[in-house]
Amino acid sequence: GEDVEQSLFLSVREGDSSVINCTYTDSSSTYLYWYKQEPGAGLQLLTYIFSNMDMKQDQRLTVLLNKKDKHLSLRIADTQTGDSAIYFCAEQNTGFQKLVFGTGTRLLVSP
Amino acid sequence: DGGITQSPKYLFRKEGQNVTLSCEQNLNHDAMYWYRQDPGQGLRLIYYSQIVNDFQKGDIAEGYSVSREKKESFPLTVTSAQKNPTAFYLCASMGTTERELFFGEGSRLTVL
Numbered sequence: 001g002e003d004v005e006q007s008l009f010l011s012v013r014e015g016d017s018s019v020i021n022c023t024y025t026d027s028s029s030t031y032l033y034w035y036k037q038e039p040g041a042g043l044q045l046l047t048y049i050f051s052n053m054d055m056k057q058d059q060r061l062t063v064l065l066n067k068k069d070k071h072l073s074l075r076i077a078d079t080q081t082g083d084s085a086i087y088f089c090a091e092q093n094t095g096f097q098k099l100v101f102g103t104g105t106r107l108l109v110s111p
Numbered sequence: 112d113g114g115i116t117q118s119p120k121y122l123f124r125k126e127g128q129n130v131t132l133s134c135e136q137n138l139n140h141d142a143m144y145w146y147r148q149d150p151g152q153g154l155r156l157i158y159y160s161q162i163v164n165d166f167q168k169g170d171i172a173e174g175y176s177v178s179r180e181k182k183e184s185f186p187l188t189v190t191s192a193q194k195n196p197t198a199f200y201l202c203a204s205m206g207t208t209e210r211e212l213f214f215g216e217g218s219r220l221t222v223l
Contacts, residue, residue, distance in 0.1 A: 004153075006153075041216055045211045045212070098169070
């Protein structure tokens with residue numbers, strides 16, 4: 001079945017780059033997503049990548065996809081304290097209109 | 112403004128009671144979803160509905176029930192059969208031509 005895995009915690013200093021990693025098992029995944037969750041709130045879409053792409057950049061965010069290894073990463077450049085949140089990786093197969101989420105990575109940015 | 116509204120935001124329940132969580136969207140989305148969030152376990156799918164009057168079980172449907180009588184509404188009932196109902200519940204919706212899953216702000220249920 002589908003499975004998405006992430007490490008649970010990441011701690012960085014303000015101004016450093018953060019890299020959050022994700023692995024998935026479904027080789028037929030078509031879209032891969034990164035969502036952000038602030039404390040006590042819902043999730044907001046940060047970015048997504050289509051499976052035929054290797055990289056996508058959007059301002060401070062860079063997504064890298066290694067389809068062979070089923071590995072997805074999110075790099076946040078110049079990390080700020082406001083980036084502290086939980087980051088979820090998710091995958092979707094075009095045949096199904098549901099997303100499978102990872103466990104989430106809690107990013108803590110210290111001044 | 113368009114979006115998803117969940118209510119109540121906080122809910123306390125005694126053991127043995129059923130409780131219904133409300134989810135309303137004005138985004139004209141066909142598909143709606145209920146997820147449960149527990150610390151360290153991420154989001155797990157409870158039920159989803161791709162069209163009015165139809166819904167499917169997700170990965171952890173036992174002890175839950177839903178209805179989809181209107182496009183805008185997808186209420187979730189947590190029944191007394193759910194053995195560990197204390198959690199954060201998230202409702203979401205998606206349009207048929209979109210790739211983004213829109214989330215509500217969540218409802219936190221605590222069983223006393």
